Amino acid sequence: MAKRSLLTLLFILTITPLTWSQTVAGKYAGEFLAIGVGGRPLGMGGAFTAIADDITAAYYNPSGLAQLNYPQLSLMHDQRYGNLVNYNYAAVGLPFGKDYTFAVSALRLAVDGIYDTREALYDANGDGVLDIRTNDKLDYSKIKEFSNQDWAFYLSAAKRIDDKLSIGANFKVIRRDIVEFGATGIGFDIGAMYKATDAL
Template identity: 35%
Template structure:
């Protein structure tokens, strides 16, 4: 039933609301890399490895050789899986290219729309399907004439598929800047700068069939046992074909401190901005801002301790009182001869009250093996 609920929510997201959406392709907002999760995702200014293809493509300029990265995380108590793989290669001392693939999916969902036909139950008609979101990113980064100023551009192809019920394909662009001066680092990331679109196609019969089944299952709850009440949880409709995602922005600043010969500390602050009114701690009709704070303490560049908070939200309770919620994060990492293993304990669901999730990632820097 948990998987059925999730798939219905996915279908509802695809079929209702305005054509230009404040929240769309939200799986692209989760992030990548356990090291970044451990810092509360406050890495717009400091990201400088293969995972910069997501956080800020301008940071790819810092690579000296080939780098590869893998990540796995579980969502909704293991119902959904989130996986990422990235690869980056310097072209020369001033430019770098990178490619990454992300998948967020719920697998092995039972399709029981054909279970009963002509009043007869036939379990052979039950099949399995997946609801999966894919993204392929290709990035290019280059140093500019201005000293210590780098720019990066990321093109992404988005493929979304909900079994045989609905599928879409889309395209978008991100762009980022990074600037360094002494121990200070500054970053700007603009996401969906061209207003990312998704073109949807639907099997209307299958879609409305599953909506009817869901309404029938919940009829007794919705109507309080009153057969004369014909209200529907989800109405039967003709879905929209085009979905557009509004731009978003992230502004970051970071500072590196040398504590002693063996210990270094990086502190970071990010301002995550959506151009819509939300429950973020700073909210207006034009822009809403959610800050993120993070730190990384390292010992001789080998062992890392990380922490951070993000997703600061104003939550309205059942008694209409408001409270501030936030998402704490914790992480550790180990780096030896070009192999980095990182772990983060973080609530990647981004919702108060949900269980924390374990995120693991692996990064390999080929330069150490040459």
């Protein structure tokens, strides 16, 4: 009876977020967190969450970290849109005994070298628009560069309950910086993995 109750609870916890995902309108805040990490998981098209058996499990399903039998390191670098956008990921995981695993991960998406011309504009009529007919001009010596950066740092832990069930959790710190502005937030993820048979 207890086993059946546990399976029912796991089923409900798994299905409930799927129903919410259809009702939430997607926007761009934190969108860099949805890109994904690791060649193998990205090649599986999202199916990796179900098996999550290496260090990238910290990103997809933290309970999968419990399957690590030895320390693992993952590094990834991706350049997008003609090398305009840099996407970097690093993670290290260490198993402690046969039941516990801890991991640390960092993720960065950035556009570097954006020109800041706000102080370089000599605006004769004060309208904020560069117009050569009114003797507006740019002072190129005052042009600066800045970066738009999104960061995510994960602290992860997983525990193997038995041969079939493992649980895990992430604590995330998310940071966005653009010019002199920045914001920080926190988040949490929890996950569970149950292997009904060895074939799954």
